[in-house]
Amino acid sequence: xxxxxxxxxxxxxxxxxxxxxxxxxxxxxxxxxxxxxxxxxxxxxxxxxxxxxxxxxxxxxxxxxxxxxxxxxxxxxxxxxxxxxxxxxxxxxxxxxxxxxxxxxxxxxxxxxxxxxxxxxxxxxxxxxxxxxxxxxxxxxxxxxxxxxxxxxxxxxxxxxxxxxxxxxxxxxxxxxxxxxxxxxxxxxxxxxxxxxxxxxxxxxxxxxxxxxxxxxxxxxxxxxxxxxxxxxxxxxxxxxxxxxxxxxxxxxxxxxxxxxxxxxxxxxxxxxxxxxxxxxxxxxxxxxxxxxxxxxxxxxxxxxxxxxxxxxxxxxxxxxxxxxxxxxxxxxxxxxxxxxxxxxxxxxxxxxxxxxxxxxxxxxxxxxxxxxxxxxxxxxxxxxxxxxxxxxxxxxxxxxxxxxxxxxxxxxxxxxxxxxxxxxxxxxxxxxx
Amino acid sequence: xxxxxxxxxxxxxxxxxxxxxxxxxxxxxxxxxxxxxxxxxxxxxxxxxxxxxxxxxxxxxxxxxxxxxxxxxxxxxxxxxxxxxxxxxxxxxxxxxxxxxxxxxxxxxxxxxxxxxxxxxxxxxxxxxxxxxxxxxxxxxxxxxxxxxxxxxxxxxxxxxxxxxxxxxxxxxxxxxxxxxxxxxxxxxxxxxxxxxxxxxxxxxxxxxxxxxxxxxxxxxxxxxxxxxxxxxxxxxxxxxxxxxxxxxxxxxxxxxxxxxxxxxxxxxxxxxxxxxxxxxxxxxxxxxxxxxxxxxxxxxxxxxx
Numbered sequence: 001x002x003x004x005x006x007x008x009x010x011x012x013x014x015x016x017x018x019x020x021x022x023x024x025x026x027x028x029x030x031x032x033x034x035x036x037x038x039x040x041x042x043x044x045x046x047x048x049x050x051x052x053x054x055x056x057x058x059x060x061x062x063x064x065x066x067x068x069x070x071x072x073x074x075x076x077x078x079x080x081x082x083x084x085x086x087x088x089x090x091x092x093x094x095x096x097x098x099x100x101x102x103x104x105x106x107x108x109x110x111x112x113x114x115x116x117x118x119x120x121x122x123x124x125x126x127x128x129x130x131x132x133x134x135x136x137x138x139x140x141x142x143x144x145x146x147x148x149x150x151x152x153x154x155x156x157x158x159x160x161x162x163x164x165x166x167x168x169x170x171x172x173x174x175x176x177x178x179x180x181x182x183x184x185x186x187x188x189x190x191x192x193x194x195x196x197x198x199x200x201x202x203x204x205x206x207x208x209x210x211x212x213x214x215x216x217x218x219x220x221x222x223x224x225x226x227x228x229x230x231x232x233x234x235x236x237x238x239x240x241x242x243x244x245x246x247x248x249x250x251x252x253x254x255x256x257x258x259x260x261x262x263x264x265x266x267x268x269x270x271x272x273x274x275x276x277x278x279x280x281x282x283x284x285x286x287x288x289x290x291x292x293x294x295x296x297x298x299x300x301x302x303x304x305x306x307x308x309x310x311x312x313x314x315x316x317x318x319x320x321x322x323x324x325x326x327x328x329x330x331x332x333x334x335x336x337x338x339x340x341x342x343x344x345x346x347x348x349x350x351x352x353x354x355x356x357x358x359x360x361x362x363x364x365x366x367x368x369x370x371x372x373x374x375x376x377x378x379x380x381x382x383x384x385x386x387x388x389x390x391x392x393x394x395x396x397x398x399x400x401x402x403x404x405x406x407x408x409x410x411x412x413x414x415x416x417x418x419x420x421x422x423x424x425x426x427x428x429x430x431x432x433x434x
Numbered sequence: 435x436x437x438x439x440x441x442x443x444x445x446x447x448x449x450x451x452x453x454x455x456x457x458x459x460x461x462x463x464x465x466x467x468x469x470x471x472x473x474x475x476x477x478x479x480x481x482x483x484x485x486x487x488x489x490x491x492x493x494x495x496x497x498x499x500x501x502x503x504x505x506x507x508x509x510x511x512x513x514x515x516x517x518x519x520x521x522x523x524x525x526x527x528x529x530x531x532x533x534x535x536x537x538x539x540x541x542x543x544x545x546x547x548x549x550x551x552x553x554x555x556x557x558x559x560x561x562x563x564x565x566x567x568x569x570x571x572x573x574x575x576x577x578x579x580x581x582x583x584x585x586x587x588x589x590x591x592x593x594x595x596x597x598x599x600x601x602x603x604x605x606x607x608x609x610x611x612x613x614x615x616x617x618x619x620x621x622x623x624x625x626x627x628x629x630x631x632x633x634x635x636x637x638x639x640x641x642x643x644x645x646x647x648x649x650x651x652x653x654x655x656x657x658x659x660x661x662x663x664x665x666x667x668x669x670x671x672x673x674x675x676x677x678x679x680x681x682x683x684x685x686x687x688x689x690x691x692x693x694x695x696x697x698x699x700x701x702x703x704x705x706x707x708x709x710x711x712x713x714x715x716x717x718x719x720x721x722x723x724x725x726x727x728x729x730x731x732x733x734x735x736x737x738x739x740x
């Protein structure tokens with residue numbers, strides 16, 4: 001009996017101890033310094049900052065080289081901490097909740113951290129955002145118009161083609177200045193499939209972000225500044241085409257269904273020469289340049305109602321609770337100056353986000369013509385795609401669309417229901433995000 | 435003389451620590467372990483229970499929502515679908531794994547040539563990382579080029595979608611779970627079998643009982659306590675299954691193999707993050723596992739008493 005009482009008392013004590021707000025209440029959330037700050041790059045001698053980073057592969061070495069130059073120029077030292085991409089958000093959240101705040105981080109979205117990020121215009125002026133592409137600046141603009149990060153590189157979705165298979169099949173590739181229509185692309189891919197005996201005609205990553213390219217080409221986007229923007233008719237055409245291609249084995253339905261709720265890249269299908277056309281994005285250029293043995297090229301995005309691809313990108317942000325916010329902001333600004341970004345995107349085969357670099361072009365040391373195709377597509381890509389990608393609810397809505405396509409493929413519903421459900425879910429997600 | 439009489443009790447106290455010392459000693463022995471257990475298991479569990487009453491999407495700011503997370507979860511169709519999947523998996527996994535483990539342990543207990551090699555072979559999957567198990571079987575069960583379907587196709591049995599058809603996917607998941615864990619449970623049962631007095635079987639044999647009758651009426655009843663341990667462990671393992679399923683099917687196709695732990699993981703770590711909902715679902719899972727384990731325990735006690 002006494003033992004039971006002791007156990008009960010210990011449990012109650014534990015619960016009482018735990019039963020207090022497990023962190024800050026919303027009212028207690030940190031408020032950062034306000035007012036304009038003059039940045040003196042000569043004042044950082046002997047100071048240190050932590051930079052949380054994930055790598056796409058080819059960018060890591062050039063980033064390390066740039067950091068070395070920054071250290072030499074300012075006398076500060078940068079502690080680069082490379083994390084696996086999958087752990088990035090949770091690790092950062094854990095560090096922030098444990099008051100172990102890093103100074104700078106590379107991010108794919110600022111949404112989960114927006115209340116923790118420094119407004120860079122406080123350090124570099126209200127004109128600073130104008131140095132970057134307006135669409136990408138939209139993705140880093142806070143509710144009060146703050147610039148919460150710098151768009152450090154732009155990504156653009158687009159198709160890769162197996163040139164050898166096209167040549168063998170006697171099928172012409174499109175002119176970079178005169179893109180295919182979507183129908184022409186599918187017909188060409190199916191002709192190559194028939195002639196060369198590849199397993200499939202086309203492949204696409206299992207990702208709502210990639211499907212958004214097709215949505216845009218058919219004239220719609222998931223979201224825009226005002227919320228849900230998906231046009232049911234256009235979406236049914238785009239999703240219907242995708243489902244039809246998988247049902248007729250022009251695309252692999254197994255690939256889409258077999259990965260469950262996980263993201264799955266189709267790059268291995270393309271690399272194994274099982275498919276002549278692969279819809280991915282410019283981040284694959286460096287990997288294919290290194291690992292693929294056959295002749296391949298980037299084709300311009302096809303047109304339907306509209307042309308162009310779908311954007312994405314990476315961002316560099318400084319944290320408000322950093323021990324040295326001035327150094328953190330300075331580092332972000334320095335790493336994204338014209339000279340530094342030109343070096344990064346050139347060596348890593350990325351696309352620039354700076355207006356001056358987009359205008360003057362980049363002299364890529366390898367795969368230049370392929371990168372030029374992506375750059376041309378940047379100019380053809382509609383503005384509303386940037387708004388869609390920048391919306392805080394975009395990631396979850398795009399994931400939901402991918403799941404709805406899975407259910408359609410498994411014959412649990414039709415295309416119209418998939419689109420209708422996506423619109424309903426998007427409305428809820430937009431409301432939650434606000 | 436007086437020196438001797440005064441020193442002896444002192445030495446005895448030093449050696450045994452007296453009554454107080456003897457009472458304290460067990461606590462001191464378990465203290466390091468309990469400290470680690472308390473710090474890394476009990477404290478986080480209590481915190482998780484606490485977080486289940488808050489809403490948080492970043493782990494930094496929390497707003498108190500009372501029992502809303504529980505009512506939200508219990509009101510979601512998706513949650514009940516996950517519960518159905520979990521119960522289907524647990525029942526099938528526990529039943530098949532227990533039967534297979536008993537059969538395997540009886541086989542391994544027999545005087546077979548190469549018994550040691552067989553024991554090692556059946557135990558081997560236990561040593562493989564569950565993530566790797568999932569990947570291996572994902573490749574082996576792939577519809578068009580997987581090992582299993584290549585063999586089936588060669589003998590004219592077609593190419594079933596082991597991981598693509600919802601019913602087959604659940605069956606495949608149970609079988610992969612069985613393959614992974616049966617060696618461990620068989621080992622526990624083997625220890626139970628070897629603790630049974632061989633004279634009892636021998637006596638039954640002398641009375642004319644066949645091998646099956648000896649197994650049915652002597653061995654299996656005496657193995658009951660160990661079997662209950664295996665059932666309890668298999669139940670807990672079944673409810674907690676996640677890692678190998680995540681790499682095998684990713685919870686698909688269309689959620690057919692999404693179990694409760696994957697659902698919790700996705701609530702907590704996949705955007706949009708909902709720590710409160712994930713904690714509430716974890717508390718519900720704890721209650722179910724605790725309830726089932728306790729029921730098993732009571733059932734085992736009653737069976738022992740009769």
